[in-house]
Amino acid sequence: MVITNASVGARAQTHRVYVGKVAVGGGAPVSVQSMTNTNTADPQATLTQIARLAAAGCEIIRVAVPNKEALHGFEEVCATAPLPVVADIHFDHRLAIEAARRGAAALRINPGNIGSFSKVDEVIEAAAQAHIPIRIGVNAGSLAKEVDERQDMTQSQKLVASSESFVAHFEKLGFTDIVLSAKAHDVTTTLETYRELSRALPHIPLHLGVTEAGTLFQGTIKSAIGLGSLLEQGIGDTMRVSLTADPVEEIKVGWEILAALGMRRRNPELVSCPTCGRTKVDLIPIAEEVERRLQTISVPISVAVMGCAVNGPGEARNADIGVACGHGHGLIFAAGQTLRRVPEDQIIDALFEEIQKRFC
Secondary structure: OOEEOOOOHHHHHOOOEEEOOEEEOOOOOOEEEEEOOOOOOOHHHHHHHHHHHHHHOOOEEEEEOOOHHHHHHHHHHHHHOOOOEEEEEOOOHHHHHHHHHOOOOEEEEOOOOOOOHHHHHHHHHHHHHHOOOEEEEEOOOOOOHHHHOOOOOOHHHHHHHHHHHHHHHHHHOOOOOEEEEEOOOOHHHHHHHHHHHHHHOOOOOEEEOOOOOOEHHHHHHHHHHHHHHHHHOOOOOEEEOOOEOOHHHHHHHHHHHHHHOOOEEOOOEEEEOOOOOOOOOOHHHHHHHHHHHHOOOOOOOEEEEEOOOOOOOOOOOOOOEEEEEOOOEEEEEEOOEEEEEEEHHHHHHHHHHHHHHHHO
């Protein structure tokens, strides 16, 4: 079960496109994406990873098609994957055309590195024939030629100008099933770019991301700040958290960003206190084990783990269920009411007994 509860703001102005059955834009819920890091020529490895991502909550998956040898595996992935598959293409427009023919739910190209506009036009025609959208992906390595080397423009201005020129070209040809991204690894540049894109192209759905954000720790912080700030302002229709980590971690972080903003929630929220001198139990491992076990539950409830009476049912009264710890014991409570008292070594099991009884 997924809970959605958010004002869509600027997102309601964007037109809606469909990646497979997933709506993007037009006020649809912000979808969470990732990208496989397997060899696409090995369809079984790729499908295995996609299954893990789907189980974690991924809604759209992107797959690299780096050469023609990958096309056969890509076709098999498209035919059997549980998620809509986006073909990620660089440099060779022929790969994009063939991917559209072989079952891609969408294409992602960088017009700035795909070659001449005549080649881009061939990709647009292939997408139109297949009735699939194209994500125009702009970054520092794929700027429009007319702005790439200009010294009088900031990086953000170059990204916006490139995006505007590419969108104008697509629309001139009558192709409007467009999603746009203009990513940077710098959070400030990302914020400036997407805010201006939302003003300049209010009808185009935006794919959010801080590209090359880093490893799990740094990348999570940069993505939470960058994507969270934009989403809070109503900017962004779909998102990928880019991490140098297992792609499943990207999905976890993406959902946590949406949950923290009150936009969407599919998993439990852990509410736990930071501990202090009043804490009389070993709370940190208790909280960590509760967090680990909650990963197996797909119910959007709030679970509190509190170290003392100060942060117990009082401050955590809005939690669906939780524990307030005393001297070697814990009080299990639900909706602010105490259910039972258990010894410290039984806290976790007792808590999950009540969770299973009441919510699963």
